[in-house]
Amino acid sequence: MNKKQSLLFSLVRGTAAILIALLVTTLLIFICADAPDGASLGAAISAKLTQTGGALHQLLIGPAFRSNGSISAKNLSDILAAMIPTIFTGLATCVMFSANQFNLGAEGGIMLGAFVGALGAIYLGLPAGILPVVCVLIAAAAVGAMMLIPAVLKAKLGVSEMVNSLMLNYVVMYFIKYLLNTHLADKSKGQVQSYPFQADAAIPQLVDNGSKLSWGFIVALVFVVLTALFMYRTRWGYAIRMIGINQDFAMYSGMKVGGIVILSQVLGGVLAGMGGGIEMLGRYTAFSWSALPGYGWTGITVAILAGNNPAFVPFAAFFMAYLDKGCNLMSTYSGIPAQLIDIIQALIFLFFAAEQFLSRYRQKLVVRNTQAELKSKAAQTEGSVK
Amino acid sequence: MLLQRIFTTDFFFSILRITAPILFATLGAVIGEKAGISNIGLEGIMMISALFGSLTAYWTGSWAAGVLLALIVGVIVSLLMGFFSFNLKTDIILTGVAVNMIGSGGTLFLVKVITQVTEGTALASTTSLITKSVQVPSVNIPLLKEIPILGDILSGHSVLTYLAFLLVFLTWVMLYKTPLGLNIRSVGENPNAAASVGVSVLRIKYIAIGLSGAMAGLGGAYMSMYYAMGWSQDMVAGRGFIALAAQAMGAGEPLGSMLAALVFGLAQALGIKVSSLGADSNLVSPIPYLVTILGLVVFALVGRSRARQRHSAAALQAAAAK
Numbered sequence: 001m002n003k004k005q006s007l008l009f010s011l012v013r014g015t016a017a018i019l020i021a022l023l024v025t026t027l028l029i030f031i032c033a034d035a036p037d038g039a040s041l042g043a044a045i046s047a048k049l050t051q052t053g054g055a056l057h058q059l060l061i062g063p064a065f066r067s068n069g070s071i072s073a074k075n076l077s078d079i080l081a082a083m084i085p086t087i088f089t090g091l092a093t094c095v096m097f098s099a100n101q102f103n104l105g106a107e108g109g110i111m112l113g114a115f116v117g118a119l120g121a122i123y124l125g126l127p128a129g130i131l132p133v134v135c136v137l138i139a140a141a142a143v144g145a146m147m148l149i150p151a152v153l154k155a156k157l158g159v160s161e162m163v164n165s166l167m168l169n170y171v172v173m174y175f176i177k178y179l180l181n182t183h184l185a186d187k188s189k190g191q192v193q194s195y196p197f198q199a200d201a202a203i204p205q206l207v208d209n210g211s212k213l214s215w216g217f218i219v220a221l222v223f224v225v226l227t228a229l230f231m232y233r234t235r236w237g238y239a240i241r242m243i244g245i246n247q248d249f250a251m252y253s254g255m256k257v258g259g260i261v262i263l264s265q266v267l268g269g270v271l272a273g274m275g276g277g278i279e280m281l282g283r284y285t286a287f288s289w290s291a292l293p294g295y296g297w298t299g300i301t302v303a304i305l306a307g308n309n310p311a312f313v314p315f316a317a318f319f320m321a322y323l324d325k326g327c328n329l330m331s332t333y334s335g336i337p338a339q340l341i342d343i344i345q346a347l348i349f350l351f352f353a354a355e356q357f358l359s360r361y362r363q364k365l366v367v368r369n370t371q372a373e374l375k376s377k378a379a380q381t382e383g384s385v386k
Numbered sequence: 387m388l389l390q391r392i393f394t395t396d397f398f399f400s401i402l403r404i405t406a407p408i409l410f411a412t413l414g415a416v417i418g419e420k421a422g423i424s425n426i427g428l429e430g431i432m433m434i435s436a437l438f439g440s441l442t443a444y445w446t447g448s449w450a451a452g453v454l455l456a457l458i459v460g461v462i463v464s465l466l467m468g469f470f471s472f473n474l475k476t477d478i479i480l481t482g483v484a485v486n487m488i489g490s491g492g493t494l495f496l497v498k499v500i501t502q503v504t505e506g507t508a509l510a511s512t513t514s515l516i517t518k519s520v521q522v523p524s525v526n527i528p529l530l531k532e533i534p535i536l537g538d539i540l541s542g543h544s545v546l547t548y549l550a551f552l553l554v555f556l557t558w559v560m561l562y563k564t565p566l567g568l569n570i571r572s573v574g575e576n577p578n579a580a581a582s583v584g585v586s587v588l589r590i591k592y593i594a595i596g597l598s599g600a601m602a603g604l605g606g607a608y609m610s611m612y613y614a615m616g617w618s619q620d621m622v623a624g625r626g627f628i629a630l631a632a633q634a635m636g637a638g639e640p641l642g643s644m645l646a647a648l649v650f651g652l653a654q655a656l657g658i659k660v661s662s663l664g665a666d667s668n669l670v671s672p673i674p675y676l677v678t679i680l681g682l683v684v685f686a687l688v689g690r691s692r693a694r695q696r697h698s699a700a701a702l703q704a705a706a707a708k
Contacts, residue, residue, distance in 0.1 A: 032499045102479050149679070157686035160634060162426065162479065164682065166627045167675040174675075178668035294491075300483055337498040342491025346484040353481075354474035 005365055010307075013358050017351030021344050022060075028343065029055045032336050055334040059326035062333075075325060077211035082321040083314065084282065085110060087220040088275020089299025090306065090313040091227045092268040098231065098308050099264035100244040103150055105165030106272040107296025108172035111289060112146055113139040113276020115176045118194055118287035119184075121201030121280070128200040135201060136277035143273025144266045146172070151265035155258035161265065173292050180287065193288035203282040214282030220314075223271065227310040240264045272296070298324075301349045320345065392659050395538040400658070402543060405651030406550040407432070407613060407622075410605030411629030412636070412647045413550075413557050414598040419638050420561060421594030422574035426482030427467050428602045429626025430489025435460045435606030437493045437617045441500065443520040453522065453546065453607040460603020461596050468595040472588055486626075494619055516616040522546050522608070544612045546604065551644070553601070558640040570594050602626065624675065631678040635685045646681065653677040 033051035063079060066072045089106040096103045120135035150164040186195045203214040231237035239260045243250040251257045275295070280287065298320055305319065306312035324341050331338035351357050411428045418425035435456035443452025467485055470476040522544045531541040561567035572580040573590045581587050605625070610617040628650050636643025657670040 104483070153679075153683060153686070157683065157690065159682045159686045160630075162424075163627060163631045163634065164679055166624065167631070167678045170624050170675040171672040171679075174668050174672040178666055181668060182666065297483070297487060300480075301487075304480065337495045339491040339495035339498070342487050343495060346487040346492065349487070350470050350476055350481065350484045351474075353484075354470060354476040356473065356475040 002369070005369060009358075009362050009365060012361070014305075014352065016358060017348055017354075020351055021347035024347055025059070025340065025344050026052060026056060028340065029059075029330075029336055033334075051334060055330050055336055058330040058333050059323070062329040063322050063325040074209055074211060075329075077207055077209060077213045079318065079321045079325050080217055081211045081213040081283070082324060083317040084214070084216045084220050085275045085279040085293070085295040086298045086302050086317045086320060087224060087313055088271050088278070089295045090302030090317055091223060091299075091310055092271035092275070093296075093299045093303035094306065094308045094310050094313060095227065095231065095240065095271065096264055096268035097303055098244045099240045099260065100247065101151075101154070101261060101264050101268075102162045103147065103165045103265050103268060104162055104296070104300070105147060105150060105168050106268065106299050107292050107294070108165070108169030109143040109146065109269050109272030110276035110279070110295045110299075111169075111176060111292055112172045113143045113273030114280035114289060114293075115179075115276070115287060116142040116273070117277030117280045118197065118284075120277075121197035122184075122195050124201075126200075131198065131201050132203050132281050135281060136274055139277030139280075140270045140274040143276065144270040146273075147265045147269030148262070151262040154265075155261040169292060169296070177290060180290070184287075186286065189286075191288060192290060193286045196286045197281070197284075201281055202285070203278060205282075212283040214278070216278035216282040219278060220275070223274070224310055224314055227271070227313075231310055236260075236263065272299075298345070301345050304349055304353050391663065392656070395535055397655060397659055398539040399542070401648065401651045401655045402539070402547060402551075403613070404654050404658075405648050406544075406547040407605045407608045408625050408628055408632065408650055409550045409554070409644060409647045410601050410608060411626050412632040412643045413553055413640065414601030414605070415629045415633035416636070416638055416640055416643050417557060417561070417570070417594055417601065418598040419633055420567075420574045421570045421591055422577065423471075423591065423595055423598070424478055424482070424630070425464070425467070425595065425598050425602075426479055426627070426630060427464070427485030427489075428482075428598070428605075428629055429622055429624065430482070430485035430487070431460050431463050431599055431602035432606035432609060432622045432626050433489035433493050433620075434463055434485075435603040436610035436621065437497060437606075439603075439607040440516050440610040440617045443516060443611055447520060449520050449522050449611060452520065452611055453604070456607035456611075457600050457603040460599040460601070460606065462599075464595045464599020464602070465592060467599070468592050471595075472591055489622070490620060493617070497617065516611060520611070521615065522612040544608075546608045546612055549604070550608070553604075554640050554644045561640065566590075566593065605629075628674060628678055631682055635681050637685075637689075649681065650674050650677060 030048055030052045033048040033055070063075050064071060089110055092106045092109065096106075117135045117139035120138050121131070124131060124134060126134055146168065147165075149168060150159075150161040153159040153164055154161040180192055180194060184194050186193055203216050206213045206215060206217060229237075231241060239250065239255050240263065242255065243257055243260050243264075247257060250260075279295075302313055302316040302320055305316035323344060327338045327341040327344070330336050330340070411432060414428050414431075415425060438459045439452040439456030441452075442455040443449050446452070463485060467478075467481045470484075471478045471481045524542050524544050525548070527541045531537045559567075561571060569580065569585050569590045570593070572585060573587050573594070577587045580590070606622070609621055609625075614621060629647070632646035632650060633643050635646035635649075653674045657673045661667040661670040
């Protein structure tokens with residue numbers, strides 16, 4: 001299969017995966033839609049259909065367009081703002097999964113990053129320009145250090161990084177909840193939250209419409225480029241991808257596998273932590289997360305949609321943020337719970353990651369291609385014989 | 387005496403009560419891992435089964451129907467996982483992640499849709515639906531009950547608690563004394579070798595993941611119909627993941643994994659006890675997760691030093707032979 005064909009195949013496959021997910025979504029919405037009491041079967045079905053149509057409209061078109069057809073700038077900036085944390089967790093997951101390290105700690109990582117960033121924003125006494133930068137950097141460093149735990153245990157003792165990172169997520173969450181409830185709580189507030197951040201710590205906004213689209217978005221895009229360059233243009237990135245493809249080969253060709261295993265997870269942690277810090281300082285004025293935010297799991301979906309290629313992460317993150325926004329709009333307008341996003345996400349995720357999904361179609365493409373090649377070769381040799 | 391206040395018969399009773407759901411999931415992990423399947427979807431399956439189990443119990447008014455349906459749902463979800471992993475070749479870990487997504491958010495969607503609880507009424511749950519009459523019943527064991535301390539600890543548990551510990555034995559019998567177990571183990575150890583002697587690897591893998599899902603389904607039923615009265619969001623709280631750790635610490639054997647699950651049960655029971663004596667629950671709650679990490683490390687260290695000993699013993703023998 002040549003490059004063009006394999007690109008075409010990926011496109012068809014991706015579209016098919018999304019279509020299947022949307023089909024199931026439509027079915028679910030149809031089932032949820034309520035019919036008027038005592039209506040005849042036909043009337044009930046048509047009422048349900050109109051509701052389903054309305055809900056789908058909110059889900060798919062609502063995020064981009066207003067009801068009068070003009071583009072909704074506010075919704076779009078909301079979506080871009082929502083991409084900031086998932087770009088970072090997506091990148092983190094890309095780096096770790098590329099090395100075949102199934103570290104699922106981006107979830108706890110982004111919470112810890114947000115928390116450490118918040119601590120810096122509350123307590124560090126630094127000049128205005130430097131403060132947010134330092135906060136984000138210490139957030140990144142803290143989560144990088146946290147990832148050392150599963151990474152070193154995996155590299156040195158062969159303990160599953162997956163189980164350890166999952167456990168760490170809970171430990172981090174309770175640790176933060178403990179500190180937030182006791183030593184760091186702002187007792188003057190009705191809800192559990194930290195003291196407010198210093199005004200200088202806030203990351204400036206790109207647009208001032210309440211979307212919370214901060215300069216963090218630009219930083220996220222810069223890190224997309226940096227991570228892509230790192231993964232595909234440096235020795236370390238090559239090594240990370242190589243142990244993901246074939247660890248034994250990497251070892252026998254002289255790579256220090258243990259070191260690379262650690263490097264990939266620590267880098268993942270640094271990216272997740274940075275995302276947490278930026279999200280916290282760009283969006284909030286005090287820390288009040290009392291549960292894991294879920295960005296880590298969305299990050300995994302993003303990485304899978306992007307095929308573990310950092311360059312595609314922003315597109316995948318946009319897609320997920322768009323759907324998420326759509327689900328929220330839908331639940332506001334038609335009363336269908338927004339958690340539908342989790343089901344859609346899981347379905348798209350499953351089909352995207354399925355290597356053999358539509359493999360028969362690929363087989364056909366390959367066969368057709370080879371036949372055409374053979375024919376042209378035969379024609380050529382015939383010509384030369386003559 | 388603080389120790390006396392902690393180590394009461396109630397405390398040991400609670401260890402068994404807390405261990406049971408972890409044990410169900412652990413057995414699921416054991417069976418899966420024996421067939422070479424890392425089922426990290428156990429967590430999600432437990433959530434989904436817990437929801438459907440509690441709803442069915444409410445609708446039918448029968449706890450047995452609820453447990454049965456939870457088990458069936460567990461099997462169905464795990465077979466779907468199998469379809470994606472074995473037929474469509476999705477990485478089994480990613481399939482598990484997807485099931486966990488459905489388990490955490492999708493179940494909340496379902497509960498809102500099914501019970502018609504809308505966003506306004508705070509947290510949707512089925513806690514009001516499960517009452518004493520549809521809770522999994524507790525049984526007193528006739529003779530055991532009379533024994534002074536032991537009776538208080540071992541008698542009076544729910545039917546499912548006894549089933550969990552009975553299943554440890556049954557799983558061992560299944561794995562080591564039946565042809566099916568032999569097939570499962572051979573598929574896990576070397577699928578190519580198994581295929582070459584005519585074992586249908588795909589079929590065995592489906593059976594293994596189905597059994598694994600059935601265990602998680604029972605664990606889910608236990609959570610929503612006995613441990614707590616009804617389903618609530620994130621109620622499984624990582625027990626499916628802890629089960630994976632218990633499996634690893636038990637070296638994948640039913641009995642060893644049961645002991646590891648008991649350690650986690652102990653850690654959690656201790657945590658609950660300590661927090662009831664006034665410690666901060668946020669400090670106490672992470673204990674089982676920390677114990678898991680520590681346990682895995684200790685297990686790996688022990689395994690490593692054992693391997694070294696074996697290695698040096700073999701070297702000594704070789705030297706003596708010369």
